[in-house]
Structure formats: C-alpha cells, structure tokens
Amino acid sequence: MTDTIFTNARIVLDDEVITGSVTLRDGRIHGVDQGSSRISGAIDCAGDLLIPGLIELHTDNLERHMEPRPKVDWPHAAAILAHDGELASVGITTVFDAMRVGSILSGKSRYNEYARKVTTELMELRSSGALRISHFLHLRAEVCSETLEAEMALFGPKDRVGLVSLMDHTPGQRQFRDLSKLQDYVQKKHAMTDADFDEHVAHLRSLRADFGDHHEAVAVAEAKRYGAVLASHDDTTTDHVAVSAGYGVRVAEFPTTVEAATACHERNIAVMMGAPNLIRGGSHSGNVAAQELAEKDLLDIVSSDYVPSALMTSAFLLSQLWGDLPRAIATVTKTPAQSVGLTDRGRIAEGLHGDIVRIHVLDDTPVIRGVWSHGRQVG
Template sequence: MTDELILANATLVLPDETLRGSVKLSGGEITDVSTGTSVPTGALDCEGDYISPGMVELHTDNLERHIQPRPGVDWPHAAAIMAHDAELAGTGITTVFDAMRVGSVSRKESRYGSYARELASEMLELRAADALKISHFLHLRAEVCSDTLVEEISAFGEADRVGLVSLMDHTPGQRQFRDISKLEAYVKGKHGFDEAAFQEHIAHLKTLRDTYGDLHEVEAVKAARRFGAVLASHDDTTADQVVTSAAHGIHLAEFPTTVEAARACHAYNIKVMMGAPNLIRGGSHSGNVAARELAELELLDIVSSDYVPGALLMSAVKLGEIWGDMARGLGTVTHAPAGAVELTDRGRIEPGKRADLIRFKLIDGTPALRGTWARGQRVA
C-alpha cells in the first residue's frame, strides 16, 4: 500500500488531549502528525471534525446475530461474516475480537450446540482471501458450565489468531444471573421454554457446573497460555471471585456486576470493561451495576459494544461528557482496549502506528460517523 492521504484541519483525538491538526497516512501507517488548521494541496479538509484512532472491540455478540438472524434460522456463514465485518466498519470499529462460544450443552432442548471451530475456519479463510475490511481476531468464550469445553477448545491452536479467552460461568443463581427471575425472563424469551422446561434447564446447568466446572476452568486457563492469548474473567460479582481471577493471571474483567467486584479488580490491577448498551440505556438489562456508576467512581477503563455495534462510539462520547474530557472518553475504545490485549501497533494517532482512523462530528451530542480508514484505506 503506497497511497498517501492527509486528513487536515481536524480535531485530533490524542491519548491525553484533543487539538486541531493534520495526520498523514502512507503505506498503511501514520507517517506524520502536525498541528494547525492549514489544508495542503490534495489534502482532505475535515472542517474541524474529530479524527480518532479506529475503535478496538474486545467483546461483541454481533457475529452470532448474523449467523442466526432468527431463532432456528441459520444464515450462510461467509455472507454473515462479511455483513458483520461491513457493519463494524460502518460504525468505526477497525479491530474486532469476534466472540465465539466454546463449550456446548448437549441436551437438544438447550439449543447450545458446537459451532466455533467451523465458523473460525471460515473467518480465517475470508481473511486470507482479503475479503474483510477490518482486522479480526478470535475471542473464545470458554463456557465452564457445559459438557464439551475441553473437546471444543482443544480444536484451536496458535495459528488461529485467538487473542482473548474469557472464563464464562452462567450457572444459575450467581454472577450475571444471581437474580433467577432475570434469567427466567431471558431464557423463556429467547428459547420459548415453558415453566417445566425452564426448571429442567436450571437443574441441568447446575449439575454440569458441579461435574465439570473446576476442570473446565483449569483447562481454559491452560488453553489461553497455549494460544498466547490474554485471559479475561466475566461477570465477577464478589471480591473473592476477583481474587481467584487474579490467581489465574487475569488482567481484564468483562462486565463485573457489582461495585465491590470493580473495586477489587482495580486493587489487583485488573482493567474493568463494561458494556456500551448499559451506559447508553442507563443501566444493566440484568439488573447489575450501572456502567455510569462505575465511571463516576473512576472504576471504568474499557468499553465494549456487547450486542449493539453502533453503541461503541456513542458510549465513548458519553463518557467524554461525564468526565469532561473527550480524549479520555475515546481512550476507552481505542488505546485502552488495544493495550489490554497487547496490541501495541494501533489505538493511538502517532507516527508508526497503523493507519486505522475514523472521522466523526457531533450533532446535538450524538456522533455521526463520516469515514473509516483501515490501514490507510477507506472502508466506510
């Protein structure tokens, strides 16, 4: 890639400040950053719009929504992957860790079958064919409350771009679903269970946790080390759970459910990630701690779009308003997530970094995306 582009007269979002200036892109990298409002011949006049690093998404369920757009409807995977890729580019995400569950529940009525290995292979084939607009890594969600975690995670290796492994434990009555009524509403709404089927479902999951949970947790930690992937916890609720996370070598906590857990995470130097929908909606759909509360308590480090890709940029701007610091707000979706997964080549507007950038303006406080560049090429 040799094309040269100058984005001039922009409000540059740097790690610690925003300032008016220009950024030059060449060969897929940022080659120069300068201050001022001048627009050189041939440059793109950004008219004061924000230019930020492209966003780094660590946990999104969006691909699963594309491969199964309705319950029982399986969409062709290649088409689903490319549609997912294009959607993320169109929201300003330039690096994504695609979440795929490993660990199935074998009972037919549970509807949690194995799919990750096949989907990952198709993703990697499309990447090799240069069919994708943005940078994709794998995020394996290791479900310890399952029958088949060891078998499924063993099918992955170092060549699979597994950058993140999260320890998921959805045993009813703890973590995300301490309130069984919240789980009941979710499961009945998603799977159409009646009361008898729901009670059977709960009993079976608890049996799985008792039978396999400790073994699966150990094997998932070992697999993350084998892949060279970052290990994350999920839905920590108590300080004791955070102590266990720290003992595993975890440095990233996805969606802690209480202030207690978030405080404990920071005490152990574990970065706290919360969901953008939680922040935008003003609270958790599961009744857990609000992301805004953690932000106001200085306990929020990273934001994930979770299940709404378009919420990521909105949430960063929202945090900029809450903290009175737009650079800090955008940092939660750029350099902070990149640093958490040890990607040192992106997430900052600096010479030598990847030319992954977005352009946006604010319309009554709402960000309107006006361009996305990945490795210096316009992708949205």
C-alpha cells in the same frame, strides 16, 4: 500507496486535542503535525474530529448475523462479510469476534459446536483480502458445558485467538443471581414451561458440579497455549476477583457489583462494561450500572456487546460525564488495545496502523464521515 492527508482537523491524542494534520502512508500513520497542510489533494476536515479506529473486545454481532432468527442458519461467508461491513461503518477497525466454545448436547436447552468451523471460514476470508477491518478471536469458554475441553483443543496459536474469557452461567450466581431474571429471559427465548425451566436449572447446576472446576483449569491452560490474554466474566464478589487474579486475568468483563469492580482495580485488572448498559442507564439483568462505575472512576473499557453502533455513542456519553474527550475515547481505543497487548494501534501516533475515524459532532451526537483501516478507506 498514495498518501492520505487530513488537514484542518481536531486530532484526539492521548491527553489533548490539537488542531492539525495527519498523514497516512503505506497503511500507517506517517506524521502528526500541528497547523494546516496546503498540500494539493489533502482532505479538509473543516474542524471535524479525528480519532483512532475503535477496538472492540467483546461483541455477539457475528452470531446475530449467523442466526438472524431463532433456528435460522444463515450462510456463514455472507454473515461474516455483513458483520465486517457493519463494524467498519460504525468506526470499529479492530474486532475480537466472540465465539462460544463449550456446548450442551442434552437437556431442555441444547446448543451445538460451531466455533471451529466459523473460525476457518473467517480466516479464509481474511487471507483472501475480503475483509475490511482487522479480526482476532475471542473464545468465550463456557465452563458450565459438556464439550469445552474437546472444542478448545481444536484451536492453536495460528488462529489469532487474542482473548479467552472464563464464562460461568450457572443459574443463581454471577449475572443471573436473580433467578427470576434468568427465568424471564429463557422462557421467552425457548418457550419453556415453569417445569421445563426448573429442569433446565437443575441440569446446568449438575454440569457445573461435574465439569466446572476442570473446565476452568482447561481454559486457563489453553489460553496460555494460544498466547491469548485471559478475561473473567461477571465477577460479583471479592472472592471471584481473587480467583481471577490467581489465574492471571487481565480484563474483567462486566463485573456485576461495585465491590467486584473495586477489587479488580486493586489488582490491576481492567474493568470492561457494556455500551448498552451505559446508554440505557442500567443493566438488563439488574446488575450494577456502567455509569455508576464511571462516576466512581472504576470503568476502563467499553464494549458494544450486542449493538455495534453503541460503542461510538458510549464514548461521547463518557466525554460529557467526565468532561474529558481524550480519556473517553481511550476507553474504546487505547485502553482495550493495551489490555490485550496490541501496541501497534489504538492511538494517533507516528508509526502506528493507519486506523482513523473522522467525526462531525452534531448537537453532542457523533456523525461518522469516514473510516480508514490500515490507511484504506472502508467506511
């Protein structure tokens, strides 16, 4: 491959921002140098920022492309390619595609298995070279379900499962401690009556009683079999965090209280919060605000959750809050990479993947001017 050289750039490193040049060669970062390059063909960044490609650990975006409207099943290959292209356009160069495992085949709110089929299609597109960025899997193990064990058995070490999260959406606890929030959400989505909702809640609670503990044990064991990192979801109390730590959890997705986030830090569990929460100024479920955790130095990783473009925006909001651009950028690059054991990306350093984003800052708003994945421009 021909070298790609960026010059006259402000380069965001681990602990500082330097003015200099970056060279990409054979898909990797070949050199990082202070001072401008005079090599013919170099890209003059004119003072723009260069940051590592963003790393997204939890996004529902693929599911949104697969079902753009309720009960509309979009062709999966087209959905995967659209999802891939959208993420590349907003600076995400590595994604852990979140897919639910564990289905409910009975009751008022049913949903079916899909993850194995979509994963096969995703891996086929990856093998063909059709995808612009790096894709791994994030299996969201729904313990309050009927089929989790059977669905997780269909995956193995070759499926690039990098993250398994323990999801427990039993009504009345964790994310939906406030049943009125759940009722508002479910009734709008599924057009349920009050009686339907009561039946729905009773059914989910019965599933948790019948299968929950066994499914948690299955998910922990299967994550180990895949070689995946384990994450908790919506930890609310110190007891929840203690259980998570006992399982070997390394990432806490969206803890709902300061109490839980504090306990996570005490046990060296990285705290992840959603970018929409940070940008909107609070949780749509009424839980702790991401900004509050950031102000208390309890925020380590940001996820775009359901708005891919929010990931870049959130990093620059944190930069304003903390007055520390490298620290803020690390929440969407270096720290998520380290938390899932990826040592070959997430930083601008010699020998790492050539995943680079060029950004012009306009009145504190990041404007993306180019995205490179493995040294190839993709956005």
